Amino acid sequence: MTSPRDRVDACPGALQTHTAADGELARVRVPGGSLSAHQLRVLALASRELGDGHLEMTSRGNLQLRGLPVVHDLGDRLADAGLLPSATHERVRNVLASALTGLDDEGHVNASPWVRALDAGLVADPALAELPGRFLAALDDGRGDVIGLGADVGLLALSATEVALVLGGVDSGLRTDPGGAVDLALDAARALLAERAAQDSQAWRLAELDDGPARVAARLTARRGTPVEMPAAPLVGQVGAVAQPDGRTALVGVVPLGRLSADQAELLAELADGVRITPWRTVVVPDLAEEAVDDAAVDLFRTGFVFDEASPWLxxxxxxxxxxxxxxxxxxxxxxxxxxxxxxxxxxxxxxxxxxxxxxxxxxxxxxxxxxxxxxxxxxxx
Missing domain, CATH: 3.30.413.10 (Sulfite Reductase Hemoprotein, domain 1)
Incomplete structure (x- = not known):
């Protein structure tokens, strides 16, 4: 257990900003890293008109805008674009998902529906607004890419029919089917809050609670199985072209130092209906037709994207x-x-x-x- 927290978590959000030396800093939660082309354009324009012209990619797959004035309308812009579905819950919507889930054959399940359901479930429960801003959920389709990133509550598909609940990076032994996985994860988030209250703690993370994973698991009812070892998260993400089962291609590029310019964001919006940003500061551009892949790669490369897996920028x-x-x-x-x-x-x-x-x-x-x-x-x- 780490030292007890002596203050509530002040993790920034889009509405509760942080005052930095270069102005206000806002963090925009992007559950599962998924952004539509319209949302990219809204963020690009906001970064130009309000900030320093860049979107910073975080290790949790979220985005930050820097250099904002003290008074700004970022919240209204995000809400209009569907990026701020709840003013009360906006800081707790930290949800990672397997970067290529549903785009290749590597996972046991498609975790994208989990992302949407978990985000909706978080927002729908007033009590879950009390989760710390550093609360993190990870939804892993079985390939093992995000479950090792230190989430408080995680789901790991062990097969097409069985899902493990992971608490504080440890397999709880609790099991469910894919259809019940999100409900179990939401129950775990509620149990985290209950255990936090029981310990009279201001812990920011589940692992900071005394025997947190075991005590939260004990509050839950689910089928039990034999705990398995969790895979370590990869140090770098996949880059390059990824063949999709439908014959199209997903293009994955690294953004050096995770600083996505407004111009780059607008280019991404031209290339695809939507993209995914990842914890490895990469961007996934899915569903490209075969004849469009090379041109897209060249256009992105010219603006600074990196597609070489041997590049030091990874x-x-x-x-x-x-x-x-x-x-x-x-x-x-x-x-x-x-x-x-x-x-x-x-x-x-x-x-x-x-x-x-x-x-x-x-x-x-x-x-x-x-x-x-x-x-x-x-x-x-x-």
Missing amino acids: QVTTCAGRPGCAKSLSDVRADAVAAVTTGRLPADGARQHWAGCGRRCGRPAGALDVVATGDGYSIGAV
Whole structure:
């Protein structure tokens, strides 16, 4: 158990913004990473008119806008675009899903319907608005790509007919069928709140509760099975062209340092009816006709997307750094770009996260830390 929290979670949202050195920061929840072309255009325009012209991709598959004025109409814009279905629940809608679910044959189930049902269930229950802003759900179709990303409540398809409930990264042993999976996950979220109250805790995450996973599981009723070991999350995501069973192609590209420009967002909106953003700062452009794939890849490459699985851009993420963050000791983005372009990444180019201070904001699981000290960088795993 970590040290007890002495304050409520102040994780930013689209309405409850964070004041940074470069202005207000808003975080837009994108359950399952799915964005329609219209939503992309709305976000691109908002980033231009209100922010710094970029959308930052987070390690939870959400988006951030920086440099906002203190008074702005971002919430109204998002609500009109379907990106803010509830003012009371907006910070708790942190939902990861397998990046290519339903687009290839790797998963046991299609997790996309789970995303929509879980999001609707969260919003429909007034009590679940009390979940901390750092609450995280992960819906894994069986390929094992997101269940290891540290979710408080997770679903892992073990087969086409059996789903495991995962709590705090551990298999609870509780089982259900795909049709009952979302209801079980919602019950687990309610049980998390009940256990939090029972322990008189302000814990931000389930794992911070005393014996949290076991005690939450004990509050639930479901069929029991033999717990299985959880797969580790991949350090980097898949990139390149992915053949879909219907003959079309999904194109997956990396956005260096996760900074998606308004121009790039608008280009994505031209190429597809919708896209998926992932925890690995990649974008999935699905349903491309065979004859359109090469042109789409060239157009995206020209704006900065990376499709080479050997590229060092797959290995590097950063926090905001200077000048956006007053706590940062360095302009980590500029330093990381220089390291990549000159071929001087530390630790032989291992998966790494550059941070301007010891808080290491935005750090993906499993990354090596490259932390600014005021006199260079400290390098080492945590």
